[in-house]
Every structure is written in structure tokens, then in C-alpha cells.
Amino acid sequence: MNDALKIELPQITKANGLGTGPIPIEPYISPEWYEREKKQIFGRAWLCMGRVEQLPEANSFITTEVEVCGVLVLITRNKADKISAFHNVCSHRSNMLVLEPAGTASKFACRYHNWSYRNDGSCLGVPDRENFFDLDLKERGLTPIACDVWEGWIFINLQPEPEVSLKEFLGSFGEAFRDAPFPAAEQFFTIDVGNMRANWKVTIDAFAEPYHVPVLHTATVGATFANKLNPFSRPLSGNARGSHRTLTTFGNPDYTPPEDALVERLAYGNVDTGNVLGSDVNSLDAGGLQNHPAINPNRAPSWATEIAWMFPNFIIFFSPGGFFSIEFWPTSVNTTRWMAKVHIPVAQDVRQRFQQEHHNCRMGEIFLEDVSNLECQQKAMESGAKKEIILQDSEFLLRHSIETVMKWVEAATVREVLK
Ligand code: FES
Numbered sequence: 001m002n003d004a005l006k007i008e009l010p011q012i013t014k015a016n017g018l019g020t021g022p023i024p025i026e027p028y029i030s031p032e033w034y035e036r037e038k039k040q041i042f043g044r045a046w047l048c049m050g051r052v053e054q055l056p057e058a059n060s061f062i063t064t065e066v067e068v069c070g071v072l073v074l075i076t077r078n079k080a081d082k083i084s085a086f087h088n089v090c091s092h093r094s095n096m097l098v099l100e101p102a103g104t105a106s107k108f109a110c111r112y113h114n115w116s117y118r119n120d121g122s123c124l125g126v127p128d129r130e131n132f133f134d135l136d137l138k139e140r141g142l143t144p145i146a147c148d149v150w151e152g153w154i155f156i157n158l159q160p161e162p163e164v165s166l167k168e169f170l171g172s173f174g175e176a177f178r179d180a181p182f183p184a185a186e187q188f189f190t191i192d193v194g195n196m197r198a199n200w201k202v203t204i205d206a207f208a209e210p211y212h213v214p215v216l217h218t219a220t221v222g223a224t225f226a227n228k229l230n231p232f233s234r235p236l237s238g239n240a241r242g243s244h245r246t247l248t249t250f251g252n253p254d255y256t257p258p259e260d261a262l263v264e265r266l267a268y269g270n271v272d273t274g275n276v277l278g279s280d281v282n283s284l285d286a287g288g289l290q291n292h293p294a295i296n297p298n299r300a301p302s303w304a305t306e307i308a309w310m311f312p313n314f315i316i317f318f319s320p321g322g323f324f325s326i327e328f329w330p331t332s333v334n335t336t337r338w339m340a341k342v343h344i345p346v347a348q349d350v351r352q353r354f355q356q357e358h359h360n361c362r363m364g365e366i367f368l369e370d371v372s373n374l375e376c377q378q379k380a381m382e383s384g385a386k387k388e389i390i391l392q393d394s395e396f397l398l399r400h401s402i403e404t405v406m407k408w409v410e411a412a413t414v415r416e417v418l419k
């Protein structure tokens with residue numbers, strides 16, 4: 001590695017004030033630790049549920065489940081365009097109220113005895129109401145869940161009275177990414193892997209470090225994230241931002257598809273792709289992403305991705321051509337529901353459409369390489385052979401994540417962690 005490159009590749013872990021020692025495996029495999037995470041992290045943190053574009057018009061709704069806390073969630077946009085969240089539970093005998101994953105409705109009726117509710121949560125009607133005892137409909141609306149929106153992202157908080165606002169929770173991360181562009185936010189496809197057998201931290205860690213990319217992803221994108229000058233794909237910057245964190249990964253500017261990669265060559269032709277995730281660096285500076293100060297903050301010319309990890313379980317990946325996000329929802333100590341939403345703009349011509357399809361299929365291949373590896377890692381961790389994992393500087397995000405997890409699990413109050 002030459003001297004010039006050493007200057008471009010910063011030391012990150014120490015610069016962010018983190019330790020350098022081994023990390024215990026216990027939090028990745030212990031049922032007792034998982035019980036504490038449920039209460040102290042997922043029961044107290046603001047959790048990202050998706051984007052406002054998933055509720056595209058007045059009376060849109062979506063439903064979901066936060067399995068880790070056993071909570072059923074209904075999110076609505078009412079006719080005044082206010083987005084609200086409720087427990088998706090009927091006030092009569094606690095049946096699940098809305099079964100559809102998404103739709104449009106100004107009111108909801110429970111299929112059990114037909115109690116009905118407006119999409120602002122108020123109780124609208126009760127059949128044979130006179131036969132109840134002192135029933136006051138005003139007291140029988142849906143149970144609200146704290147809900148707020150940041151830059152088009154919808155968050156909920158499962159504390160009945162959240163200790164801190166969403167703005168306080170996001171802190172310097174929210175400030176840094178203020179006005180970040182989200183091109184093609186309304187157009188996305190979902191890759192839902194479902195439940196995989198690995199702890200949620202094992203799972204999310206695999207999407208937060210470039211060290212593995214030239215090795216695990218040799219068959220797909222290894223060569224697009226490393227070159228002779230940066231053979232181990234060291235990152236270009238990394239920043240701890242309160243409980244959240246970011247990392248800029250390197251993209252090989254000299255990458256061209258190999259001779260025998262016929263489909264890839266057909267898709268990209270002689271375009272300087274830079275990296276596959278960016279789709280087409282030259283023609284797509286989607287929405288001015290490359291100009292935002294928090295994205296590739298060191299202005300490195302060969303950047304591939306800005307990994308923006310919002311604590312605890314949500315990552316937005318910005319690249320020159322657009323963005324995608326991945327949610328990692330714990331469903332037990334060693335299972336995780338994994339779901340990606342990939343946003344792509346409307347293609348302007350057939351070639352671009354073909355390129356997009358190649359990109360989307362390639363994303364699927366990369367994810368499969370990651371996912372198949374993780375279940376083996378979880379099993380090996382549970383074998384008890386090792387008590388610790390070792391992290392290097394490129395794995396900065398993982399160290400900041402586990403240190404933050406430990407702080408939240410130990411802290412009596414949220415404010416104590418954020419101060
Ligand atoms: S449980 Fe919903 S109407 Fe009875």
C-alpha cells in the first residue's frame with residue numbers, strides 16, 4: 001500500500017473514542033441477555049417502521065408486528081394527512097383488528113363482533129351497545145403508540161410515555177442527515193428473507209463491514225469494492241453519532257466486468273460502473289445524493305456506499321445511484337426477520353431498465369451469500385468453542401453497535417445513555 005493511500009484511509013475506531021479489546025460472545029447467544037434487550041432496547045428506543053410513501057394518500061394504512069415485544073401495530077394516515085400508530089387490537093375482547101398488511105380505509109371493523117373505529121383511533125360504533133354496562137365509547141378507542149416522522153421515515157416508541165423525543169433520540173445523526181435526499185422513495189421492491197436462524201446482532205453486523213466483501217462475495221461484487229491499492233476494502237470514513245453510526249465504504253473506480261461475465265457486460269456495456277450497488281455512477285447522481293455533507297463526508301472520489309445505521313436495527317445504504325434499507329427484527333434469541341427495500345427510479349430507456357434488473361438480481365445474489373453464511377456463524381458461536389470475537393478497524397460499526405447495546409441494556413433511563 002503506498003503512502004498516499006494510507007492518508008486516504010483513516011484510522012476510525014480510536015478516533016471515535018472506542019476501545020480496541022475483544023468482544024464477549026455472550027450477548028449474541030444468551031437467552032437472558034436477549035430478555036434484557038427486549039425490555040431495555042426495543043421497549044425503549046424509537047423504532048423505524050418504514051417510509052411515509054408506504055402510506056401514499058389520505059386513509060392509507062399499513063400493519064406490522066414488532067415480534068420482539070409481542071406488539072401488533074397499525075399505522076394510519078387520516079384525512080388530515082396525520083400519520084398515527086395504534087396497537088392493532090380491538091377494545092372489546094382484544095381481537096386483532098386489521099388483518100390486511102396494507103390498504104386504504106377511513107374506518108376499521110373487527111370481524112368478531114363488528115366493533116368499528118375511525119382511522120384516528122376513536123371508537124365509531126358498537127353493535128347492541130345498550131346491552132353493555134356503562135359503556136363509554138370515548139374511552140374505548142384504539143390504544144395509541146407514540147409515533148413521529150423524521151425526513152420521511154416513520155418511527156414508533158413502545159413506551160406509553162416515551163422518555164425522549166424522536167429528535168433527542170436521533171441527536172447528531174438526525175442533524176447530520178437533515179434534508180438528505182431519498183430519490184425514488186415511492187418506488188421500491190421488497191426482498192423478504194423471513195426468519196433466519198441467527199441473532200439479530202450477528203445478522204446486522206454482516207451488513208455493516210466491508211472487510212468480508214472481497215472474501216465472501218468473490219463470486220459477485222468482491223472486485224467492485226477492492227483493488228490493488230485497497231485490497232481489503234478498508235473504509236473511507238466512520239463516525240459515531242450518539243447511539244447511531246455511519247461508515248463510508250470504498251468502491252473500485254477501475255472496475256470493469258470480467259470477460260466471461262457476459263450478462264453483466266451486456267448490462268453495463270462500456271459504462272464506468274464504479275460499483276454494482278451504485279448502478280451507474282456516471283449517469284445517476286440520484287437526487288444530489290453525492291452532494292449531501294453527511295454522505296461520503298470526506299469527499300473521497302472512490303466511495304461506494306454510506307452505511308447509515310440507526311440504532312438499534314435499521315440501516316439505510318446510500319450509494320451514488322440511490323438508496324436501499326434493511327430492517328433486522330429479532331424474533332427470538334437466535335432468529336431474525338430480515339427485510340430489504342430497494343428503491344430504484346423509473347428507467348428512462350430499455351438499456352437502463354435492463355441494467356436495473358441486473359442490479360436487482362445481483363442484490364439478491366449478494367444477500368444470499370450473506371444470509372447463508374450467518375446461520376453457520378450463529379451455530380458456531382453457540383457451540384461454546386470461543387468466548388470472544390475479535391474486531392479490526394474496518395469493523396468499527398460492529399464495535400460501536402455492541403458498546404451501545406451494552407449501554408442501553410445497563411442504563412436505568414434512556415436519557416442516561418444519550419447524555
Ligand atoms: S373482539 Fe372485536 S368486536 Fe369483539
Ligand SMILES: [Fe+2]
Pocket residue numbers: 206207212213216217366370
Ligand atoms: Fe456481505
